[in-house]
Amino acid sequence: MHFDLPGFDLPRFVQTTLAEDLGTGWPGGGQDVTAQSVIPAEARFAGIMDSRDAVTVAGLALAAAFFRALDPNVTIEPLVADGEQVPAGTALMRLEGRARALLTAERSALNTLQHLSGIATLTRRYVDAMGDTHCILLDTRKTIPGLRVLEKYATTMGGAQNHRMGLWDAAMIKDNHIAVAGDVGEAVRRARAAGVARIICEVDRIDQIEPALQAGADHLLLDNMAPPMLRQAVALIAGRAATEASGGVTLDTIAAIAATGVDYVSVGRLTQSAPAADIGLDFTPL
Known part of the structure; x- marks a missing residue:
């Protein structure tokens, strides 16, 4: 073997x-x-x-x-x-x-x-719970130290795709990065100016979407948005960046989230819990 x-x-x-x-x-x-x-x-x-x-x-x-x-x-x-x-x-x-x-x-x-x-x-339970949709399940970096590669392998055996393997293979700009940079657009611009090839940016409000896109984000992480807001966000983004729903996703809620039209749903508890x-x-x- x-x-x-x-x-x-x-x-x-x-x-x-x-x-x-x-x-x-x-x-x-x-x-x-x-x-x-x-x-x-x-x-x-x-x-x-x-x-x-x-x-x-x-x-x-x-x-x-x-x-x-x-x-x-x-x-x-x-x-x-x-x-x-x-x-x-x-x-x-x-x-x-x-x-x-x-x-x-x-x-x-x-x-x-x-x-x-x-x-x-x-x-596999989460994948099955998503139902008939084109949405893809992603794992996260919420892994046991030293076991990340193995745990992420296990999620792929269950039908998910790997998100970032670590801090090195994509920029993920989150609320604390934005707080220091000043705003969403400035944080993304700094990553783009540094030559980062793939930039993921977390947004938790609709008014953050356009500045993130204009600055060059490739992938928007739509954090803790309810399905109606997710649908609004997906319509506004209109294919200009990949869309990912994240935050508090459970087996009971993932079907409704996946049905909003987002490209991905990420779930930390796959490896965390x-x-x-x-x-x-x-x-x-x-």
Whole structure:
């Protein structure tokens, strides 16, 4: 199972995560005392990883990487693919290998798969709730430090598109930037004069739209606007910039927001508040 994401070092992630669980660097650390004291060194296990709830899967190759790191000869058979929506009780992966290694890697593998599948599952719920519309769901930078690339990968498995990856790939001018610059137009002009290729500007009032457009904004983030105001904003912008609704979007409100004609809706809770998916792993001695 190959897994390659720009900006993400899989071997380092696996090594660091396992070292944390094994207590590497702590007095007496660097070992799984339970597996080493209870499980014979020669023992082997077969296991089935399965979903206990209906989920959208994300992170199977990552889970496999933890087992391979501790048992290079482990046999792993993925039974589904990332991005698939599966019902409760679906077998996701079969594996067979050294019992100690599989038990030591189990929690790190499950934690990662549960977290990413939880994000993908919640994202899919938002996509489905948008209904029949051309609007696209976006994620945000509201991610756990150190996990952004993985969490944004998970949102794409749920059907969303990535917004900015960070502070470097687009300017996003928000209320605090505007307060310092003096007004919307001046903030956008400064970004344009600096040679920033892509400029996103937050507006929360209709009268801010024209100054932002005139100054050269490519993308307007329509912040905390109710659907009637969103429709007014979309009509005024008239295709001169991409439009994004943001702020307080929920599963109950996203359909009405998406129906206003905005190009995008961004939702921070996709990564900020997604519950872990219920995924388990049961082993059988061989």
